[in-house]
Amino acid sequence: GENVEQHPSTLSVQEGDSAVIKCTYSDSASNYFPWYKQELGKGPQLIIDIRSNVGEKKDQRIAVTLNKTAKHFSLHITETQPEDSAVYFCAARGQLSADGLTFGKGTHLIIQP
Amino acid sequence: NAGVTQTPKFQVLKTGQSMTLQCAQDMNHEYMSWYRQDPGMGLRLIHYSVGAGITDQGEVPNGYNVSRSTTEDFPLRLLSAAPSQTSVYFCASQSDRGQPQHFGDGTRLSIL
Numbered sequence: 001g002e003n004v005e006q007h008p009s010t011l012s013v014q015e016g017d018s019a020v021i022k023c024t025y026s027d028s029a030s031n032y033f034p035w036y037k038q039e040l041g042k043g044p045q046l047i048i049d050i051r052s053n054v055g056e057k058k059d060q061r062i063a064v065t066l067n068k069t070a071k072h073f074s075l076h077i078t079e080t081q082p083e084d085s086a087v088y089f090c091a092a093r094g095q096l097s098a099d100g101l102t103f104g105k106g107t108h109l110i111i112q113p
Numbered sequence: 114n115a116g117v118t119q120t121p122k123f124q125v126l127k128t129g130q131s132m133t134l135q136c137a138q139d140m141n142h143e144y145m146s147w148y149r150q151d152p153g154m155g156l157r158l159i160h161y162s163v164g165a166g167i168t169d170q171g172e173v174p175n176g177y178n179v180s181r182s183t184t185e186d187f188p189l190r191l192l193s194a195a196p197s198q199t200s201v202y203f204c205a206s207q208s209d210r211g212q213p214q215h216f217g218d219g220t221r222l223s224i225l
Contacts, residue, residue: 001172006155034213043117043203043216044156089155093210100146100171100205101214103155 002027004092006104014112019077021107023090026071030092033073034101035064038087047088048075077109085111115139119204119217126194126224134189134220136204144207145187146171146214147179149200156203162187163210194224 003026013019025033031052036044050057050064050073057064063076077084087108091101120135138145143164148156148171158171162181176198178190187206191198201221205214 004155009153032211036216041218043205043218045216046213049213100148100158100161101156102172103148103157105153105155 002030002092002094002102004090004102004104006090006107008107009105010108010110012110012112013080015080015082017080019075019080019084019109021075021088021090021109022072023074023092023104024070024072025092025102027092027094028068028071030071030094032093033064033066034091035075036089036091036103038089038106044089080111082111082113085109117204117206117215117217119202119220121220122218123221124223126191126222128194128196128224130194131190131192132194134191134202134204134222136187136189136217137185138187138204138206138215139185140206140208140215141184142206142208142215143184144209144214145181146205147177147187147189148203148205149173149198150203150219151200159189159202196224198222199224 006023034049037047038044061078066073087106090104117138146161147159160179162168201219205216207214
């Protein structure tokens with residue numbers, strides 16, 4: 001089955017700086033890669049996703065890049081703000097998989113004022 | 114505009130007790146899933162359903178049962194609770210396999 005590795009587990013950045021979270025996956029047939037933000041006491045909320053036929057996707061301050069050859073995808077947050085503090089999860093889903101997503105173990109992003 | 118609703122939000126059980134975690138969605142989504150979240154482990158898939166009357170096992174199904182009698186509801190049953198099942202449980206739905214999953218706010222379950 002799919003295996004997703006996520007790094008780092010904790011990331012602390014100064015407000016206004018950029019943050020980058022990286023994930024690798026094992027199943028070369030995986031074709032859908034969402035990123036979720038989870039705030040304390042809440043369920044994960046989708047913030048951006050990318051499919052295997054696209055190399056990069058951007059939504060305001062958030063961008064995701066995908067390198068299919070290296071089986072690697074990353075979340076980039078620019079101009080970080082205090083409300084960006086949360087736990088972020090990457091995930092992957094195989095092309096033929098009818099089941100749910102395989103998640104990374106999460107990154108706790110801390111924005112220092 | 115409720116989305117995915119999970120009840121209860123909190124529950125404490127004794128070892129050996131049974132209970133059902135409820136999940137309902139009002140988006141007419143065919144796909145529904147149950148995950149558990151443990152510290153440092155991310156979310157792990159327990160069971161999923163691709164439509165009413167159809168369920169299948171995920172990564173960690175032991176100790177849990179599910180059924181899907183309607184499109185809207187996907188309850189998760191613990192037949193004999195064990196301390197290892199202490200966790201936060203999330204239900205999710207999606208319109209089809211290629212679409213994003215929408216999560217509820219979770220049920221925090223403690224087994225003593």
